[in-house]
Amino acid sequence: MKQATVASSLTDADATILDRYWRAANYLSVGQIYLMANPLLAETLRSEHIKPRLLGHWGTTPGLNFIWAHLNRAIQAHDAEMMMVVGPGHGGPAALANSWLEGSYSEVYPSVQRDADGMRQLFRQFSFPGGVPSHVSPETPGSIHEGGELGYSLSHAHGAALDNPNLIVACVVGDGEAETGPLATSWHSHRFLDPASDGAVLPILHLNGWKIANPTVLARLPEGELDALLRGYGYEPAYVTGTNGPVPHQEMAATLDAAIAQIRSIQGHAKAGQRQPGRSWPMIVLRSPKGWTGPAEVDGLPVEGTWRAHQVPLGEVRTNPAHLRQLEDWLLSYRPAELFGPDGSPDPDLLGHVPSGTRRLGSTPHANGGVLLRDLTLPDFRDYAVTVKAPGATTSEPTRVLGALLRDVMRLNMQERNFRIFGPDETESNRLNAVLEETGKTWEEATLPVDMNLAPDGRVMEILSEHTCQGWLEGYLLTGRHGLFSCYEAFIHIVDSMFNQHAKWLKVSRHLSWRRPVASLNILLTSHVWRQDHNGFSHQDPGFIDHVMNKKAEVIRVYLPPDANSLLSVADHCLRSRDYVNVIVAGKQPNPDWLDMDSAVLHCTRGAGIWEWASSAGDGTEPDVVLACAGDVPTLEVLAATDILRRELHDLRVRVVNVIDLMRLQPETEHPHGMSDAEFDSLFPPGRPVIFAYHGYPSLIHRLTYRRAGHDNFHVRGYKEEGTTTTPFDMVVMNDMDRFHLVTDVIDRVPGLANRAGQLRQQMVDTRTRHRAWTREHGEDLPEVSNWTWPQPVR
Ligand SMILES: Cc1ncc(C[n+]2csc(CCOP(=O)(O)OP(=O)(O)O)c2C)c(N)n1
Numbered sequence: 040m041k042q043a044t045v046a047s048s049l050t051d052a053d054a055t056i057l058d059r060y061w062r063a064a065n066y067l068s069v070g071q072i073y074l075m076a077n078p079l080l081a082e083t084l085r086s087e088h089i090k091p092r093l094l095g096h097w098g099t100t101p102g103l104n105f106i107w108a109h110l111n112r113a114i115q116a117h118d119a120e121m122m123m124v125v126g127p128g129h130g131g132p133a134a135l136a137n138s139w140l141e142g143s144y145s146e147v148y149p150s151v152q153r154d155a156d157g158m159r160q161l162f163r164q165f166s167f168p169g170g171v172p173s174h175v176s177p178e179t180p181g182s183i184h185e186g187g188e189l190g191y192s193l194s195h196a197h198g199a200a201l202d203n204p205n206l207i208v209a210c211v212v213g214d215g216e217a218e219t220g221p222l223a224t225s226w227h228s229h230r231f232l233d234p235a236s237d238g239a240v241l242p243i244l245h246l247n248g249w250k251i252a253n254p255t256v257l258a259r260l261p262e263g264e265l266d267a268l269l270r271g272y273g274y275e276p277a278y279v280t281g282t283n284g285p286v287p288h289q290e291m292a293a294t295l296d297a298a299i300a301q302i303r304s305i306q307g308h309a310k311a312g313q314r315q316p317g318r319s320w321p322m323i324v325l326r327s328p329k330g331w332t333g334p335a336e337v338d339g340l341p342v343e344g345t346w347r348a349h350q351v352p353l354g355e356v357r358t359n360p361a362h363l364r365q366l367e368d369w370l371l372s373y374r375p376a377e378l379f380g381p382d383g384s385p386d387p388d389l390l391g392h393v394p395s396g397t398r399r400l401g402s403t404p405h406a407n408g409g410v411l412l413r414d415l416t417l418p419d420f421r422d423y424a425v426t427v428k429a430p431g432a433t434t435s436e437p438t439r440v441l442g443a444l445l446r447d448v449m450r451l452n453m454q455e456r457n458f459r460i461f462g463p464d465e466t467e468s469n470r471l472n473a474v475l476e477e478t479g480k481t482w483e484e485a486t487l488p489v490d491m492n493l494a495p496d497g498r499v500m501e502i503l504s505e506h507t508c509q510g511w512l513e514g515y516l517l518t519g520r521h522g523l524f525s526c527y528e529a530f531i532h533i534v535d536s537m538f539n540q541h542a543k544w545l546k547v548s549r550h551l552s553w554r555r556p557v558a559s560l561n562i563l564l565t566s567h568v569w570r571q572d573h574n575g576f577s578h579q580d581p582g583f584i585d586h587v588m589n590k591k592a593e594v595i596r597v598y599l600p601p602d603a604n605s606l607l608s609v610a611d612h613c614l615r616s617r618d619y620v621n622v623i624v625a626g627k628q629p630n631p632d633w634l635d636m637d638s639a640v641l642h643c644t645r646g647a648g649i650w651e652w653a654s655s656a657g658d659g660t661e662p663d664v665v666l667a668c669a670g671d672v673p674t675l676e677v678l679a680a681t682d683i684l685r686r687e688l689h690d691l692r693v694r695v696v697n698v699i700d701l702m703r704l705q706p707e708t709e710h711p712h713g714m715s716d717a718e719f720d721s722l723f724p725p726g727r728p729v730i731f732a733y734h735g736y737p738s739l740i741h742r743l744t745y746r747r748a749g750h751d752n753f754h755v756r757g758y759k760e761e762g763t764t765t766t767p768f769d770m771v772v773m774n775d776m777d778r779f780h781l782v783t784d785v786i787d788r789v790p791g792l793a794n795r796a797g798q799l800r801q802q803m804v805d806t807r808t809r810h811r812a813w814t815r816e817h818g819e820d821l822p823e824v825s826n827w828t829w830p831q832p833v834r
Contacts, residue, residue, distance in 0.1 A: 065373055068274035074142060075089070080370060090163075100132050110123060122400065126245070177551060196208040198517075277297065330347075333369065425442050431633060441469060526564060550617070569770055570580040579762035643700075653678055655691070705743050722750060725749035731753055733755055762774075783804065
């Protein structure tokens with residue numbers, strides 16, 4: 040096992056500076072957890088100086104401070120551009136302490152200066168009502184990573200490193216965090232970094248041995264097994280263990296020096312055209328006690344180096360005088376009088392290894408990606424339009440059409456290198472193949488002659504881990520670039536929780552004036568519920584939309600384009616947008632082209648509107664019924680139902696409304712896209728039945744419209760968890776969203792219609808029966824269904 044070589048350039052004087060800096064950061068961290076007054080211990084500590092609620096995590100913090108101190112030195116020594124991703128982000132005090140020490144904090148928050156009053160505020164605001172969260176959060180300068188939900192540090196770090204050839208992202212991975220699924224799979228991420236054109240990630244496994252209440256798996260592995268595991272992941276681990284003294288400054292400095300040299304060597308070779316497939320990347324394993332430098336024992340129980348150090352080691356400081364004295368001793372053990380002047384400012388000497396300006400970890404522009412963000416160069420999406428001579432006269436595969444647009448987005452931004460597409464092995468399955476005409480799929484490992492479209496600098500990133508795809512893209516966006524994640528609709532649920540965290544990040548960031556807007560997270564959901572015929576029930580789930588709708592309206596957009604041209608228009612809009620999560624649900628199977636490009640643009644701009652060409656109720660006549668639809672398959676069924684109604688019930692006035700932007704259904708008070716009641720009532724006249732065919736679970740439409748005057752008349756059909764491997768039409772029949780059922784719904788809901796449309800109703804029921812028998816006998820849909828097209832004008 041490789042121990043760090045101690046041949047570092049670190050002089051004793053340098054080691055002292057680093058140690059003083061570390062002590063200062065530790066002091067500031069403890070101060071944040073406990074103190075709301077008396078920050079410099081100018082007076083004897085009293086209980087009124089202590090916060091009433093002690094909330095924070097000490098255990099991981101001193102290790103993070105140690106790493107930060109050493110990264111500072113390495114940045115200077117190697118003239119390196121670095122950023123830091125803190126996996127154990129519950130160690131918020133560390134990030135805040137360091138960014139305050141280095142001056143980054145006061146530049147962003149001028150009210151918290153590097154003086155005694157600033158220190159008091161830094162302490163008081165931490166985990167305090169009206170203050171800042173206890174975790175690394177959007178409020179924390181220098182971070183792109185909210186460490187609350189563990190597991191995403193390495194994928195975020197790699198996303199940040201992509202297309203940033205000069206950047207080294209130091210990524211602290213908690214040994215507990217390393218037990219999560221997302222983190223475990225993301226060890227492979229370096230296999231997708233091109234050493235010639237991307238930056239590097241330096242993982243630092245923070246092996247402090249414990250989680251909240253348990254040992255960590257990695258810390259208890261025999262050393263050789265841990266080493267073999269990490270080597271198997273493609274790393275060359277170097278261990279910093281403190282075997283040469285109580286505080287391993289020499290080892291850490293030497294190890295960092297060696298790691299940076301190794302990274303530069305790998306990159307140098309690749310840039311010189313000598314790629315080294317299979318070459319290991321460096322990583323560091325820092326074995327240190329949890330709660331390092333904190334109380335060894337509390338109330339007779341061991342704390343330092345155990346799980347008891349995880350949160351607040353001394354829990355009763357306000358009420359227990361012994362705890363109060365112990366806290367004071369603990370704080371004084373850092374000898375604050377040697378570290379801070381009487382005015383509270385840090386002694387300039389201990390800042391000797393802090394880099395300057397934007398090289399400071401708390402000030403790197405990469406962690407405020409909007410500062411670096413450049414607009415994408417976008418082609419005119421209208422140039423990719425399918426020709427529509429009449430609604431429904433032709434069909435196309437919407438995502439295939441989109442692929443051509445994305446190919447050219449790729450081409451036009453090739454120089455800028457700021458656009459990538461991510462997906463779990465589905466870019467081709469999702470029919471976005473055209474992008475592969477312009478770029479390959481990223482692949483750094485060995486290739487075989489049979490492989491296709493793989494390239495070390497490819498810009499389509501595929502790994503069969505939705506977590507890693509999402510994490511890479513988030514890291515890429517938060518460092519100022521653009522991208523798209525395409526995924527099977529059912530499996531996007533795998534990243535429900537990651538989406539949550541990103542949406543929360545955006546929600547908070549939008550209200551921080553110093554954080555500049557970043558490109559939106561664009562999620563294209565295809566291979567959707569209605570057309571997963573060959574995969575079946577496991578692949579049928581439209582519930583991600585419901586999940587997304589729980590998040591703040593200001594950051595959420597959901598689009599259901601009904602055809603190819605509307606998908607182009609929506610995609611163009613999403614690629615230009617900032618600070619949102621855009622969810623686009625669109626099919627890949629042949630689908631009627633309803634709208635020519637001009638109509639598609641108009642319709643997308645409206646977000647929801649009457650399709651007058653399909654309606655039989657013109658202006659001046661109130662409709663007897665509204666047939667509404669959202670989603671490509673529901674639109675098809677609604678139009679087929681409308682066709683039947685128009686043919687069979689001539690005097691019935693039908694209005695067809697299509698909803699592309701789901702948010703339009705909400706009241707304007709709830710969402711920026713929401714419609715006023717007047718506008719809503721003009722589409723859906725109160726008192727008239729609305730038969731609504733919706734792509735997903737019906738309850739969502741009720742949730743969005745429950746405040747509207749006409750809500751009692753909304754009857755929604757959608758997916759009701761009936762699915763299997765069957766024909767496309769059988770899927771809609773199983774869920775009662777088929778055209779025949781929609782017609783019976785109309786007959787049942789329009790007052791008086793049942794009396795005169797009894798025969799038609801019966802015919803509809805019979806056709807469903809016939810459909811069932813036919814599919815079971817022939818294995819395909821009734822010809823009258825699969826061959827149906829919207830009636831074309833007679834020429
Ligand atoms: C996904 C997830 N599950 C559970 C938690 C609750 N939690 C917070 S900290 C922690 C232990 C983390 O251990 P480790 O990553 O080793 O960090 P450290 O020991 O350095 O604090 C747990 C389980 C969480 N934050 N995220």
